[in-house]
């Protein structure tokens with residue numbers, strides 16, 4: 001594996017050089033074919049090289065690549081209309097990534113209280129095991145020491161609660177300086193942990209009672225991943241502000257911060273902005289990706305295939321209790337908590353079974369199949385996982 005000498009060494013890269021992709025398949029430069037259950041960490045939600053997305057990008061590329069947000073940008077109104085028609089939101093800010101969408105969400109929450117004449121409400125509460133990307137706001141909101149260490153003092157007003165600690169959360173809601181809580185309804189990087197529906201409903205009640213905002217980070221669990229368009233739909237409640245990204249562009253960089261008109265009332269002219277956010281290419285692909293992903297056809301497929309996977313993965317766990325400790329997740333945001341090291345397992349899956357799976361906190365591998373994966377491909381993924389488990393057993397015995 002040649003070392004790329006001039007790249008910052010921030011990634012722990014697997015030894016795989018990908019050349020091209022089609023649907024749920026990837027091919028490396030040496031011609032090996034892989035079944036891709038990473039999907040760019042749930043970004044290529046319609047698989048690789050989806051013809052409608054390719055066509056949308058090519059058609060827009062011929063017309064206009066970039067124009068400043070000092071003008072109205074083709075596609076922004078249409079995509080915002082689509083997003084608002086299928087969510088709780090009234091308004092949208094377009095960014096380029098998940099963490100930028102989170103950044104906008106955090107700023108929107110504080111500015112709301114400022115606009116309400118309560119500038120003292122600055123406290124933002126996040127939870128352990130969460131991930132909100134790598135800006136200063138993102139790392140402070142998640143407060144994972146792996147990502148904050150060495151980057152100076154913690155930012156004022158950011159606090160981390162223990163996931164599931166209702167007493168601490170009650171205090172946070174009741175504090176007169178609280179602006180918002182931020183959470184992923186289903187944690188991704190942190191280990192596929194879903195907050196129970198009744199807890200989400202309780203949070204909504206507490207937030208309303210105390211004048212606190214709820215920010216959902218659905219960058220990973222949103223966009224159909226759990227089998228509903230938004231993960232919070234399972235709980236029958238809505239947030240005030242929501243960050244989305246990853247699958248929204250089907251692989252093209254885009255992020256969006258959605259909010260109710262009320263929550264966004266502080267975000268007036270000059271309050272925020274972005275050079276590339278809402279770029280015409282991103283809007284064209286985003287419209288195509290969102291239209292397909294929000295269709296009944298895709299959401300039904302997610303639920304069907306996820307049901308199959310869940311059953312099969314539990315079967316695998318029964319056959320390999322020495323390899324798989326627990327099956328977790330919701331919809332196609334699935335995780336296996338492992339007994340062997342998860343990084344070893346990812347390597348074995350790749351090299352012995354040509355199956356790509358993602359890592360995750362708590363010694364998990366995540367299986368993030370494309371949302372349009374077929375039943376046959378899902379069966380193939382399970383067979384390849386079984387092969388990996390059998391191989392893991394030989395490695396662990398040795």
Ligand SMILES: *Cc1c(COP(=O)(O)O)cnc(C)c1O
Pocket residue numbers: 096097098099100102131132133134184188189217218219220221245246
């Ligand atoms: C990936 C992710 C982010 C960060 O997105 P980027 O596009 O990498 O900035 C934020 N939140 C969650 C839940 C994510 O999974």
